[in-house]
Amino acid sequence: MDKQYLNRITYTKDLINKADYIVIGAGAGLSASAGIQYGGQRFTDNFAPFIEKYGLTDMYTSGFYSFPAEEERWAYWAKHISLNRYEVGPTKLYENLLQLVKKANYFVITTNVDSQFELADFPPENIFEVQGNYGNLQCAKGCHHSLYDNKLLVNEMIANRENCRIPSNLVPQCPECGGKMDPHLRINPYFVQNEAWNKSNDAYDCFIDESKGKNLLLLEFGVGFNTPGIIRYPFEQMTYQNEHTKLIRFNMEHPNGPKENREKTIAFTEDILSVLLELNK
Incomplete structure (x- = not known):
């Protein structure tokens, strides 16, 4: 294990332990890393x-x-x-992600539609499935x-x-x-946003509002540029605007963000499961 990777692991563990609020943002790359490849x-x-x-x-x-x-x-x-x-059933990757945050105050926003968070026993009230x-x-x-x-x-x-x-x-x-x-x-303008969808949306917005001025840690997994306006760009904006916010980005293909966030962002391009296993040690 090289020193630079070890330093990122150590720093990430410290940020997780000190975070008042953690938001997990999950895109297609997370499920692909879990073996759910299209x-x-x-x-x-x-x-x-x-x-x-x-x-x-x-x-x-x-x-x-x-x-x-x-x-x-x-x-x-x-x-x-x-x-x-x-x-497909529950996957080891999502189960290890739960292990990482289960003692923390966290919320999940995801564009994935495969129920992997639910299958891994994340509480449904802590999950916002934006795309259905x-x-x-x-x-x-x-x-x-x-x-x-x-x-x-x-x-x-x-x-x-x-x-x-x-x-x-x-x-x-x-x-x-x-x-x-x-x-x-969400494949056309007729996507149904019912009462349950709105309730999840409100819960997410409330969580973000409550985190303002606190130590907020954003864990972004496998989010590219298909629908960046849902997770990627808002996470970058929050990182830039809020003094106490840090961003951990897990992304093999698109790890880089705005230069203004460089000192507040850690990027992992390594296999996500391997990183989670190391973080859980």
Whole structure:
């Protein structure tokens, strides 16, 4: 272990111990580091029939693919949801992250939709899933604010899939308007922000307000530039504006931030799980 890395580990441990408030900001890179990858072998192993039929290249872009029929769209989405929400289970990385902060005063804001924080036993009241959750469906036009658990339906779709299609009677329809339904993901302007979403948003805002003037530590994991306005830019702004705020950034590809924050930021480009294991020693 080189001295520079050891110094960063030691300093980070000290910041965690001294923090009055800790905010975890999690992007796609955190789940990718946990093994929930949207491309490569994990994609080809699980979606071979769809790749052959439609020429799909990865799970991210496939989510925006225009399938010819709802029976085909839901055949794909059933497997996508099942693989990333119901089949993967809790991961060692998220469990080690909980171990790191469980005695602290913390809150989680995440753009991930795979429930990994919940599966690792983070308290739901301490989690704000900004972009939705794979486990729910909504009206595709957002005609009302109810969400619908999809686990049983997803399992039934997968069990009855044939030639990249599901039976027409399994295609979900909105119980209010009779129209199409979507996974509860922020993929268009009709994303449903219901009472539970607003409650989580308010809880996060309240946590940030309470941290002002206190020792606030921002732990940012795997946040790139897909939706930087949700976590990355606000974290950098808080670091710049607040005297007692420090930022720890875990990011292999985009570790650098504004030069004004250089003295208040520590960056780890190493494997996230390896760093967490070291921090937990």
